[in-house]
Amino acid sequence: MTTTTNDYFWQGEKIRLRPMRQEDAAVWQADDTDSEGIRFLSYGIELPKSDKAAEEFGEKYADFGHRDERIMFSIETLDGDLVGGINLNGIDQKNGTFSIGSRIYRAFRGQGYGTEAKIILLRYAFHELRLHKYNIRCLETNEAMIRHAERIGCQAEGRIRQSVYTNGRYYDELLFGLTSEEFDKLHHA
Numbered sequence: 001m002t003t004t005t006n007d008y009f010w011q012g013e014k015i016r017l018r019p020m021r022q023e024d025a026a027v028w029q030a031d032d033t034d035s036e037g038i039r040f041l042s043y044g045i046e047l048p049k050s051d052k053a054a055e056e057f058g059e060k061y062a063d064f065g066h067r068d069e070r071i072m073f074s075i076e077t078l079d080g081d082l083v084g085g086i087n088l089n090g091i092d093q094k095n096g097t098f099s100i101g102s103r104i105y106r107a108f109r110g111q112g113y114g115t116e117a118k119i120i121l122l123r124y125a126f127h128e129l130r131l132h133k134y135n136i137r138c139l140e141t142n143e144a145m146i147r148h149a150e151r152i153g154c155q156a157e158g159r160i161r162q163s164v165y166t167n168g169r170y171y172d173e174l175l176f177g178l179t180s181e182e183f184d185k186l187h188h189a
Contacts, residue, residue: 009124012116017073020085024074025058027082027105034106040142041103044166061087075104075117083108086117088125096132098125109144115151119187122152126180134183136176139164149176153186 010017028049039045059065061072070089076082084104091098100121104114125131136154138145154176162170 010120011078012120014111015075015077015083015113015116017075017086017117017120019063020058020061020072020074022055022058022062024062024082024085025054028054028057028085028103037103037106039166040139040145041101043139043164070101073117073121075102075113077113081108083113084117086114086121088121090135091129091131096130097135098131098133099135099137100125115148118148118152122178122183123187126183132180134178136178138174138176139166140172140174142174146174146176152178153182154178155182 008016035045061070064071070087072087073085074082075084075086082105084102086100086102089099089101100118102114102118122134125134134154136145136149138149140159155178156174157177158175160173160175163173164171
């Protein structure tokens with residue numbers, strides 16, 4: 001998979017990344033009924049989000065607030081439809097490692113938006129922030145994330161057995177990784 005030839009760094013063939021806005025938090029809250037997605041993202045079921053929690057989340061991270069903690073983007077189609085969010089987090093400057101959190105809203109899954117957003121953010125992390133290695137952790141049952149990791153070129157690195165309790169049982173946590181050299185080779189960056 002190659003990156004787009006578009007001149008705008010933050011845009012691909014289907015989507016663009018933009019700063020998260022305060023009002024985006026309301027969509028994040030509305031999609032809170034997606035229990036399976038929440039379980040995969042948070043490793044369990046959380047309490048329902050209140051209007052106040054959504055407002056505080058939006059206030060904290062909108063317009064790249066708290067960049068030292070995470071860099072939050074909203075993902076929108078080229079027509080301007082909000083389809084999800086993505087963030088760069090867990091940045092370890094000393095060792096050059098990082099993670100990415102992403103969530104595509106249920107109605108927009110399976111259309112390639114998450115993969116395209118992830119490649120744009122990986123290019124930014126590797127080529128602008130000089131980070132070296134992207135790490136993914138996911139539940140063994142998160143088949144969509146496993147396929148996603150493989151699609152962008154991540155290598156399986158390990159399994160932490162029975163480390164996450166949710167849905168009445170223990171699950172294994174899978175580990176994947178992608179180095180900047182592997183990314184460049186696969187995505188012609």
